[in-house]
Amino acid sequence: MPPLVPVSLPATRRFAMPVRVYYQDTDAGGMVFHATYLDFLERARMEWLRSVGWEARRVVAEFSVMFVVRNAALDFVRPAVLDDLLDVSLAVVHAGGAHLELDQRVDRAGEPLVRARVELAFVSLPGHRVARMPGPFRAALADWTGPQPEHSPP
Amino acid sequence: MPPLVPVSLPATRRFAMPVRVYYQDTDAGGMVFHATYLDFLERARMEWLRSVGWEARRVVAEFSVMFVVRNAALDFVRPAVLDDLLDVSLAVVHAGGAHLELDQRVDRAGEPLVRARVELAFVSLPGHRVARMPGPFRAALADWTGPQPEHSPP
């Protein structure tokens, strides 16, 4: 299988957050357990959504909609280990009316550890039927879809 | 602090299930991560409840009630490691109208690894107000509260 995720991407605006590695994230192989990276990626997605005003619990209560992960492809390039301070980031690859395709990365001091492509579907509750994102959210996303300078939270 | 949980207990009926240790359960210290034992204990509790006819999802749907863990005390006596086949068990210490106190254990080939005391509260949804267990469940529990011979699922 060739690499699932191309390592380069046209320079786009990226959201990044730091994540520390604790014992809970590692396994007896001495490194971060592979499934744990999906947890790290979720944290970055949720903080990014929060940064555009989209808090998950409030959105569910007000709009009866949520994002679900439809598919994910991960390349585990190098292992992270205990005590590492990781840089977990995302960029919007494609924003459709009802889904979102993200490039997500885990790096350590500029060194690539994990490369991921994650597709989210926007669904209504209950029933998880695919829905269209509300206008204000599509507008907020527009800020993240064009090529822009690197961005980190303050 | 003295041991939180007495190692001996009057011979009571015990429910036991086997649990295998995978990489996902371990940490970089080479052993099972301490919080993971709470996952193992939950599996045994849910299979025991299922064995008395109490499936969590159906009970929530029909009765709008659920169990929540109110407190837990764990002694980590010896570590479990990768590939271990563990014996996770429980006995009812006390069954009140609205709560349940359990003695839970993790053993490996008769050797004690973890000793735990877990108290569950029975609550109504939404709001998590303490509620009384329905009669049929209290009756099913009565089978588990007296001293009885060792029991394992078939």
Next chain:
Amino acid sequence: MPPLVPVSLPATRRFAMPVRVYYQDTDAGGMVFHATYLDFLERARMEWLRSVGWEARRVVAEFSVMFVVRNAALDFVRPAVLDDLLDVSLAVVHAGGAHLELDQRVDRAGEPLVRARVELAFVSLPGHRVARMPGPFRAALADWTGPQPEHSPP
């Protein structure tokens, strides 16, 4: 993004194991958390390796080698929920001298929930350099690479 993993596969020998869904596997969206499926897939891989005589801890001790997940692609087709009894399975898509490509699935009563492609690399310790699998293991794997009738553990 088109589906990452083709739903059909030439009939090959499959290894399957049952996995029950507990609260620990779910999230506040009411379904199994997406990263948890990677845990389920690991359990099936480790039980399959055990079934061909390959116990992880012993292999590390004797041969100083291990498998690492190099990449994984997952399609989340339908959600699993609390209390579900899942069928987690795998088939060997390709077995090279130093890596293994697996088709992994999570089904519920014949209904597809997750489709995954997982590539494992065989590495030596310490240092995680790619290594060739020992002959006995390659031979044991040969039993799993041809098209064969469905198989489940007894």
Next chain:
Amino acid sequence: MPPLVPVSLPATRRFAMPVRVYYQDTDAGGMVFHATYLDFLERARMEWLRSVGWEARRVVAEFSVMFVVRNAALDFVRPAVLDDLLDVSLAVVHAGGAHLELDQRVDRAGEPLVRARVELAFVSLPGHRVARMPGPFRAALADWTGPQPEHSPP
């Protein structure tokens, strides 16, 4: 069972760190899964140890010693939910030559959610024999054992 952990404690120096609740931390009951609080508590312990110059991986490499959790008692007072920003803290209750007893708490805007007593043993590797903490670490701990004003990381 009476509350395992007294709610009040003589005013001691506390170490605190913020923890956000994501989907990965919750369960289908709509709240944080009880075992997840042990993860939160571990994060605070490791950041506190780091703040006194004790990085886990380096300490293992240099001194072949580590902390293990010997026992833990938790009262789950009120549930945390998705998006909550929690305050996870600790204070040293007792520091012996080979073990450490901590009062740990999870609060939300001053409201108590979890109260815990955690005892760590200091052990040597391999073999996990109880060992005495090196002098520099005992000295660093002395800063944390007397009653002192509230402390948070910068």
